[in-house]
Amino acid sequence: MSLHPRSGEQVPPLTAQIARASNPTGTTAMWVRDRLDGLWRDEDFAGWYPRDGRPGLSPAQLATVCVLQFLLGLSDRQAAEAVRCRIDFKYAMAMELDDPGFHHSVLADFRERVAQDDRADRLLDLVLARLKEAGLVGERTTQRTDSTHVLAAVRDLTRLELVTEAVRAALEEVARTAGHLLIGLVDEDWGRRYGRPVRLGKNPTRPKTRILAAGNDACRLLERLHRDGSAYRPGPQAEALRQIVVQHYYRDTAGRLSWRTTDDDGLPPSSSAIVSPYDITARYVRHGHIIRWKGFAAHLTETCASDSVNVITDVATTSAATNDGRPCPASTPAWLVAGCCPPSTWSTAATPPWSTWNEPTANTRSPSPGRYRATPPASTAGTRTSTGTTSTSTSTADKSPAPRARSARAGTAPTRPPRPPRRP
Numbered sequence: 001m002s003l004h005p006r007s008g009e010q011v012p013p014l015t016a017q018i019a020r021a022s023n024p025t026g027t028t029a030m031w032v033r034d035r036l037d038g039l040w041r042d043e044d045f046a047g048w049y050p051r052d053g054r055p056g057l058s059p060a061q062l063a064t065v066c067v068l069q070f071l072l073g074l075s076d077r078q079a080a081e082a083v084r085c086r087i088d089f090k091y092a093m094a095m096e097l098d099d100p101g102f103h104h105s106v107l108a109d110f111r112e113r114v115a116q117d118d119r120a121d122r123l124l125d126l127v128l129a130r131l132k133e134a135g136l137v138g139e140r141t142t143q144r145t146d147s148t149h150v151l152a153a154v155r156d157l158t159r160l161e162l163v164t165e166a167v168r169a170a171l172e173e174v175a176r177t178a179g180h181l182l183i184g185l186v187d188e189d190w191g192r193r194y195g196r197p198v199r200l201g202k203n204p205t206r207p208k209t210r211i212l213a214a215g216n217d218a219c220r221l222l223e224r225l226h227r228d229g230s231a232y233r234p235g236p237q238a239e240a241l242r243q244i245v246v247q248h249y250y251r252d253t254a255g256r257l258s259w260r261t262t263d264d265d266g267l268p269p270s271s272s273a274i275v276s277p278y279d280i281t282a283r284y285v286r287h288g289h290i291i292r293w294k295g296f297a298a299h300l301t302e303t304c305a306s307d308s309v310n311v312i313t314d315v316a317t318t319s320a321a322t323n324d325g326r327p328c329p330a331s332t333p334a335w336l337v338a339g340c341c342p343p344s345t346w347s348t349a350a351t352p353p354w355s356t357w358n359e360p361t362a363n364t365r366s367p368s369p370g371r372y373r374a375t376p377p378a379s380t381a382g383t384r385t386s387t388g389t390t391s392t393s394t395s396t397a398d399k400s401p402a403p404r405a406r407s408a409r410a411g412t413a414p415t416r417p418p419r420p421p422r423r424p
Contacts, residue, residue: 011094012097019087150320165219165246168197241277244277
């Protein structure tokens, strides 16, 4: 499909009349249209679509729907139904009242386009530019950073299940791309072990036999690919299998394959241990005795000035095993694009406190880690919170999109107050 820009369209008179009559004070969707004239324009998406083909839906409208969907916590079906039935949604996208909208599957297809390359970052930069023009983002504004966990779309596997599933995934990959390499290797026993997804549980029968069988099968498969597949280029599943075998097996002095334990050669740290053959970048992390997950960490930076609304200015996704005390490796800080460089940036529980940031440099005016300061900056002296406290803020929807920090003592019983001294 192709793109036919439709920017500059005004809200139909009948849609505007009924929307204002039914919502005199306006809604969030109506405010986006009235105060920002929309977050994007169709011309901003010109490089996403080919020149020829059937005209598609307005990408600016779809992006606006995705923002409202996240803001209101709607599913794809509910968001498509809101576009079809809610007047304020039609007002925000300048649609006629009798417009039937679109199928809910369109939103999933659009998100796939957004996820390619750095398109999401560029859209965020455009939003910050619009907000700056509207006066919602000012220069030299105090910002804060917090993080939340992102779950990987993988199944929880034990170590034995991980190795067995890695062998099965590599076999399926080789069978699709170079099936002749499996001739003489795969037999009925392999079919029984790897013919379907592995579900062994924490206490499988004959665990030692299964561990040695899976390890030997993995080594035989890797040796076959290395010896007979000179023209075969290993895919991601074969590479994942190689790394998993190295992390869970080793050769003893006699050359026999052995299972790694914490007592002998040890296991890899969680920062490098693979938890699934289908996503080798996901990591397992545990914070205390309560919070644990497999996946990643999302770091959100937002403005927190007392005289303005809170706006997210940067989003960075890192490995879950990344130390929260390290700064986010953002490729292009969005606050530089928006021209809202803060005099100082402070954070909540997930990232380093305000005392770990230096004064901004003369060129970029962006924070950098370094020496500790004895006193907080003047802009944050009156609003400073200690690490691990819960902070409440207000965004454009009266709710801060950044996750709230969890107290370091959350879930523990309150301490008993000290007893008064005894009288003599």
